[in-house]
Amino acid sequence: MIRLLSSLLLFLAASAGAKDQAPLFRDFVGVCGHTVTFKPELYAPVCTWVRDYHPVPWDLAKDTSTLPTWPFAKNKVSWEKVYGSWKGSGLHINVCLMLDEMKDSWKSPAKDAEAYAASFAKEFGPGGKWPFVESIEIGNEPGLYTDEAYLELFDAMAKGIRAANPKVKIVTSNVEAGKSDRYWKSAPMFKDRAALYDVLQIHRYAIAEQWPVWKRTYPENPKVPYLSSIQDLLNWRDQNAPDKKVWVTEFGWDASSKTPDPKGEWAKWTDSTDEEQARYLVRSFFLFSAMNIDKAFVYFFNDKDEPKLHAASGLTRNYEPKPAYHAVAWMLKSLRDYRFNRVIKASLDEGYIYEFTPEKEGEPVVWAAWHATKEDVGISSVDSGKAFLKAELMPLSAGAVESRDASQIKRCGQRPILIWWK
Structure with missing residues (x-):
């Protein structure tokens, strides 16, 4: 179900x-x-x-x-x-x-x-x-x-x-x-x-x-x-x-x-x-x-x-x-x-990846990745076919944005990660 x-x-x-x-x-x-x-x-x-x-x-x-x-x-x-x-x-x-x-x-x-x-x-x-x-x-x-x-x-x-x-x-x-x-x-x-x-x-x-x-x-x-x-x-x-x-x-x-x-x-x-x-x-x-x-x-x-x-x-x-x-x-x-463009993944078991595209042509594409209930979950479909620019974990306090490198974006948890691709 x-x-x-x-x-x-x-x-x-x-x-x-x-x-x-x-x-x-x-x-x-x-x-x-x-x-x-x-x-x-x-x-x-x-x-x-x-x-x-x-x-x-x-x-x-x-x-x-x-x-x-x-x-x-x-x-x-x-x-x-x-x-x-x-x-x-x-x-x-x-x-x-x-x-x-x-x-x-x-x-x-x-x-x-x-x-x-x-x-x-x-x-x-x-x-x-x-x-x-x-x-x-x-x-x-x-x-x-x-x-x-x-x-x-x-x-x-x-x-x-x-x-x-x-x-x-x-x-x-x-x-x-x-x-x-x-x-x-x-x-x-x-x-x-x-x-x-x-x-x-x-x-x-x-x-x-x-x-x-x-x-x-x-x-x-x-x-x-x-x-x-x-x-x-x-x-x-x-x-x-x-x-x-x-x-x-x-x-x-x-x-x-x-x-x-x-x-x-x-x-x-x-x-x-x-x-x-x-x-x-x-x-x-x-x-x-x-x-x-x-x-x-x-x-x-x-x-x-x-x-x-x-x-x-x-x-x-x-x-x-x-x-x-x-x-x-x-x-x-x-x-x-940015505006929502497409769902790449939407699964209670495997996680969620949504794509957002820029108003201005030529700007990076942004993905949001998270899991509904679990931490440190591997997510497939993480390769956008574009060059990785940066990634950030959702902050919980002022000035507390945590950067993620390319090796860290293949796993996600309940706090969303935003990933920029160019």
């Missing part, structure tokens, strides 16, 4: 690469941030896109029929200052409008939501007075709304955005190929709404054991619905909305330096190590790049080192870089002007 699944992954990745040119990594790598707590200068090395959880209650407060006086939210936060600083650091901005807390606040849901979304898109989208926002998500995980209530808001907001600023990309809430649930909506709800959106988004976590353990596993593990659920959505897209993009807008691993209170709610919670978080994130970016995914956003940018679910997923811990920060920064710096 495992060999069959590995072969299937290889086929799907190769098919995706052949179908549509993959994005350059500078257009692919994102991080989930949050308003005034996000520090753009700190996170610019680890992402080119930022996904903001934008609190609609800040903007509308208790009277949804009255728009804020832009660029200020009604709670006086300046979006000009917040998003302007992100743009000033060279980052692209995707705003997720958080709707759950508004469920019982709308005075006239469709009318107020359309006016709000139109106004926001007009002022902050491309060509607006503060042209910082490139895409808008209509809801994050809006499961507190019925499907009918959510679609009422979606239709209204999407129409408002389209009319006010057609240059803004519209993104659905978190969706899955199957039925709606608490944390996602069903992709088939959007089958007849092609004119109202540009991107389908999905959140996925490689969880091996659910409550109360919440233990996560490695991304290639075929026993968990991580890559497979994403592939299900891609398959639905291919059959029903082939011109739409798919973004993975949340994925990540908790890694805390603390242990949970043995008598508390999270007593049995189990996290990953700092090193596991680092290598799983980088390998996920590689895996996603081969699946015809257009963007991927790490959850989360920062954490306060709390030993509980989703509370230790930051690339930084109290704004101090974790190993994951350094690993993702190395990946992005190395592959910024």
Whole structure:
């Protein structure tokens, strides 16, 4: 079964690469941030896109029929200052409008939501007075709304955005190929709404054991619905909305330096190590790049080192870089002007080798090599037919890139190696 699944992954990745040119990594790598707590200068090395959880209650407060006086939210936060600083650091901005807390606040849901979304898109989208926002998500995980209530808001907001600023990309809430649930909506709800959106988004976590353990596993593990659920959505897209993009807008691993209170709610919670978080994130970016995914956003940018679910997923811990920060920064710096080209090997038994090609003709080709679960494993197919230039092992701290010579690249482990060929 495992060999069959590995072969299937290889086929799907190769098919995706052949179908549509993959994005350059500078257009692919994102991080989930949050308003005034996000520090753009700190996170610019680890992402080119930022996904903001934008609190609609800040903007509308208790009277949804009255728009804020832009660029200020009604709670006086300046979006000009917040998003302007992100743009000033060279980052692209995707705003997720958080709707759950508004469920019982709308005075006239469709009318107020359309006016709000139109106004926001007009002022902050491309060509607006503060042209910082490139895409808008209509809801994050809006499961507190019925499907009918959510679609009422979606239709209204999407129409408002389209009319006010057609240059803004519209993104659905978190969706899955199957039925709606608490944390996602069903992709088939959007089958007849092609004119109202540009991107389908999905959140996925490689969880091996659910409550109360919440233990996560490695991304290639075929026993968990991580890559497979994403592939299900891609398959639905291919059959029903082939011109739409798919973004993975949340994925990540908790890694805390603390242990949970043995008598508390999270007593049995189990996290990953700092090193596991680092290598799983980088390998996920590689895996996603081969699946015809257009963007991927790490959850989360920062954490306060709390030993509980989703509370230790930051690339930084109290704004101090974790190993994951350094690993993702190395990946992005190395592959910024590269895109996925082909899968050379994809095997749970024998390892993985992916090829990335440069935007600029004549630059070196780069291979990424790793094994899902083992260390010091021999890998075949290591001869590219080109001259070896250099190789580097994924770092876990600042300035800790370890070079590898030509004799050392025939073996790999769970930390990816990048190999440059010319």
